[in-house]
Amino acid sequence: xxxxxxxxxWEDHVVTRADGEPDLLFIDLHLLHEVTSPQAFDGxxxxxxxxxxxxxxxxxxxxxxxxxxxxxxxxxxxxxxxxETLRKNCADFGVRLHPLGDVEQGVVHxxxxxxxxxxxxxxxxxxxxxxxxxxxxxxxxxxxxxxxVEHVLATQTLPMAPFxxxxxxxxxxxxEDVTAKDLILAVIAKIGTGGGQGYVIEYRGEAVEKLSMExxxxxxxxSIEAGARAGMIAPxxxxxxxxxxxxxxxxxxxxxxxxxxWKTLRTDEDAVFDHEVVIDGGELAPxxxxxxxxxQGAPLSASVPDPASFEDEGAKVAAEKxxxxxxxxxxxxxxxxxxxxxxxxxxxNGRIEDLRSAAAVLQGRQVADGTRMLVVPGSxxxxxxxxxxxxxxxxxxxxxxxxxxxxxxxxxxxxxxLKPGERAASTSNRNFEGRQGKGGRTHLVSPQVAAxxxxxxxxxxxxxxxxxxxxxxx
Amino acid sequence: xxxxxxxxxxxxxxxxxxxxxxxxxxxHWLKKVTRDGFEDGLFEAWRKQDDFxxxxxxxxxxxxxxxxxxxxxxxxxxHAVWALQNYGFKAxxxxxxxxxxxxxxxxxxxxxxxxxxxxxxxxxxLAESDPSAEVTVDLVQRKVFGPGVEAAFELDExxxxxxxxxxxxxxxxxxxxxxxxAYESGRPAFKPLTQQA
Numbered sequence: 250x251x252x253x254x255x256x257x258x259w260e261d262h263v264v265t266r267a268d269g270e271p272d273l274l275f276i277d278l279h280l281l282h283e284v285t286s287p288q289a290f291d292g293x294x295x296x297x298x299x300x301x302x303x304x305x306x307x308x309x310x311x312x313x314x315x316x317x318x319x320x321x322x323x324x325x326x327x328x329x330x331x332x333e334t335l336r337k338n339c340a341d342f343g344v345r346l347h348p349l350g351d352v353e354q355g356v357v358h359x360x361x362x363x364x365x366x367x368x369x370x371x372x373x374x375x376x377x378x379x380x381x382x383x384x385x386x387x388x389x390x391x392x393x394x395x396x397x398v399e400h401v402l403a404t405q406t407l408p409m410a411p412f413x414x415x416x417x418x419x420x421x422x423x424x425e426d427v428t429a430k431d432l433i434l435a436v437i438a439k440i441g442t443g444g445g446q447g448y449v450i451e452y453r454g455e456a457v458e459k460l461s462m463e464x465x466x467x468x469x470x471x472s473i474e475a476g477a478r479a480g481m482i483a484p485x486x487x488x489x490x491x492x493x494x495x496x497x498x499x500x501x502x503x504x505x506x507x508x509x510x511w512k513t514l515r516t517d518e519d520a521v522f523d524h525e526v527v528i529d530g531g532e533l534a535p536x537x538x539x540x541x542x543x544x545q546g547a548p549l550s551a552s553v554p555d556p557a558s559f560e561d562e563g564a565k566v567a568a569e570k571x572x573x574x575x576x577x578x579x580x581x582x583x584x585x586x587x588x589x590x591x592x593x594x595x596x597x598n599g600r601i602e603d604l605r606s607a608a609a610v611l612q613g614r615q616v617a618d619g620t621r622m623l624v625v626p627g628s629x630x631x632x633x634x635x636x637x638x639x640x641x642x643x644x645x646x647x648x649x650x651x652x653x654x655x656x657x658x659x660x661x662x663x664x665x666x667l668k669p670g671e672r673a674a675s676t677s678n679r680n681f682e683g684r685q686g687k688g689g690r691t692h693l694v695s696p697q698v699a700a701x702x703x704x705x706x707x708x709x710x711x712x713x714x715x716x717x718x719x720x721x722x723x
Numbered sequence: 724x725x726x727x728x729x730x731x732x733x734x735x736x737x738x739x740x741x742x743x744x745x746x747x748x749x750x751h752w753l754k755k756v757t758r759d760g761f762e763d764g765l766f767e768a769w770r771k772q773d774d775f776x777x778x779x780x781x782x783x784x785x786x787x788x789x790x791x792x793x794x795x796x797x798x799x800x801x802h803a804v805w806a807l808q809n810y811g812f813k814a815x816x817x818x819x820x821x822x823x824x825x826x827x828x829x830x831x832x833x834x835x836x837x838x839x840x841x842x843x844x845x846x847x848x849l850a851e852s853d854p855s856a857e858v859t860v861d862l863v864q865r866k867v868f869g870p871g872v873e874a875a876f877e878l879d880e881x882x883x884x885x886x887x888x889x890x891x892x893x894x895x896x897x898x899x900x901x902x903x904x905a906y907e908s909g910r911p912a913f914k915p916l917t918q919q920a
Contacts, residue, residue: 264899264902264903264906265899265902269880269881270881271881273896273899273902273903275903275906275907275910277914277915278915278917284753284754284800285753285799285800285801287756288756288757288758288801291756291757296893298893301903302920303917303918303920304916304917304918304919304920305916305917306917307917307918312750312753313754325754327754327755328754330754330756331754331755331756334756345917345918365915366915366917368914368915371914376799376801377798377799378797378798378799378823391823392799392823393799393823393826394799394800394801394804394823394826394827394830395801395802395827396801396827396830396831396892397826397827397830399893400892400893400896403893403896403897404893404896404897404903405903405907406896406899406903408892408895408896410826410879410882442741442793442796443792443793443796443819443821446793446819446820446821446822447822473797473823474797476793476796476821476822478822497915497916497917498915499913499915503912503913504913506911506912506913507911507913510911510913541741542741542743542796563740563791563792563840564740566738566739566740567739567740567741570739660745660750660798661750661751662750662751662753662754679743679745679797679798681743681745681746681797682745682746682768683745683746683749683768684745684750687749687768688768
């Protein structure tokens with residue numbers, strides 16, 4: 250019987266296999282950031298261990314970093330200590346670090362692909378659940394806890410329990426106003442936040458094959474929101490072109506050998522998935538969340554659902570609690586939900602294409618009175634590219650705040666937070682209670698919907714802006 | 724790691740599904756660089772509500788948390804496990820756990836027990852009618868039992884053995900050092916390096 254993409258990559262990394270034991274897998278790339286690594290380095294010190302492969306390890310600062318006044322000392326002393334701890338750990342153990350202020354600094358999942366360190370067929374881990382992002386290259390990439398971070402630092406391997414395989418096939422063509430974000434939000438709403446539990450999902454089908462690398466990263470990024478161990482997309486010409494020429498991409502004969510191998514990384518025609526989900530891409534529409542987990546979403550054109558309409562008792566109770574927290578009532582059209590803050594950024598939607606599409610909607614328009622819009626590039630490189638294209642000007646002229654790179658309001662570990670009761674349309678990945686600040690309310694959206702929402706001050710898609718034509722300069 | 728064999732304690736009924744790790748320990752607590760001192764951050768937002776279960780006297784000192792399905796979803800933060808342990812929990816029971824949370828629990832000796840919703844319902848009913856009732860979570864027999872409730876649970880044999888023995892995974896892996904070195908010597912030259920070692 251044939252093998253799936255995930256099975257092929259897994260098999261190529263087995264170091265030891267024994268009955269009744271988890272496979273020991275070799276890890277090709279270990280990404281580190283300041284939040285989930287300090288206790289791991291402490292563990293190494295306590296046991297007199299070294300980092301086994303500093304040449305397969307790289308660190309950046311992202312979760313805690315401020316997005317304004319980055320030339321000044323970090324104001325929060327606890328954040329500052331955590332950043333300083335990472336710097337000391339990297340210096341002590343010989344790990345490459347891109348700190349705040351460095352041109353390669355940024356959100357860890359933006360930095361890896363951008364440097365060309367993420368390539369097809371690799372195993373990639375990081376103490377961060379959104380490591381699934383890297384699966385867009387046909388890599389097997391998963392988030393790990395701090396004990397596992399220590400394990401990889403010490404051994405460059407991980408014992409991994411077996412997984413099941415799921416295919417999410419998206420047929421047809423996505424309508425023009427539907428993005429990768431809408432697609433993945435619809436997938437999560439369909440299978441639920443626990444639907445992917447134990448699975449590695451492979452996204453496939455015509456609609457997926459047509460997506461750019463950055464759009465593919467958006468999809469794989471949110472696999473964890475469906476509970477999946479990882480998400481993957483088979484590498485193809487789009488992938489190879491994205492990797493080619495990047496700082497750490499193979500060159501010369503190595504490139505040829507790599508591409509030859511990468512081309513084998515496709516699910517065999519006779520392979521069988523443990524579970525299959527099929528979606529008609531042509532039926533999708535701009536999507537937003539209304540609740541407090543990423544599975545509680547609906548098309549923007551819909552209304553807030555009535556909890557009583559859920560058959561499952563658990564889902565009903567969860568919906569009631571969510572509406573209470575979100576300050577929404579059943580039957581309220583989503584397009585009538587007013588928003589205080591709009592956040593564009595994160596490892597889900599903080600790349601250059603995301604900024605371009607938000608800017609295209611905002612160009613010549615203004616952010617609504619009483620609405621605040623924050624634009625936070627995923628990395629310094631993304632920021633520089635955006636400035637070169639003049640996107641920063643479009644944002645600031647529209648009244649948005651143009652910030653420095655980092656995780657920012659996605660999780661509010663730095664000062665970028667919602668106030669209690671404030672409502673946000675956010676291009677990030679989690680609408681959990683308090684995720685973006687204590688008492689804050691989050692609606693997950695695409696960059697286009699975020700920009701249109703900023704203009705109208707209520708949840709909206711670009712199609713709703715016909716009454717607000719862009720100003721054309723005389 | 725602390726070994727886990729069997730534990731008897733009172734149940735704290737958490738009638739919620741989709742308890743994500745942001746609820747278990749909010750992000751601002753993650754700035755700490757230690758593995759302890761997270762107890763006050765556990766369920767921080769909910770603990771500000773008087774009627775939250777952990778604020779009720781009857782459930783003070785409970786050590787077995789029983790929650791709805793999809794417990795520990797979201798962020799990979801191991802701090803969620805440390806916060807539960809720092810607070811005093813020894814075991815968590817739910818119909819379904821998020822994979823990363825479950826793996827993190829295993830590494831720290833916090834036992835996660837998967838039981839069907841109807842058993843969870845029975846445990847909730849038990850704890851709500853008699854908060855002083857004790858249940859036993861027995862990893863040796865792979866059973867949970869208490870007044871009127873008895874249920875067997877599954878856990879893969881290797882994970883169970885590591886928990887029972889309190890084994891350090893890194894030491895176990897380092898016994899395979901030769902195999903790791905052999906694998907390394909066979910890796911293709913085109914794989915990227917972050918720097919020259």
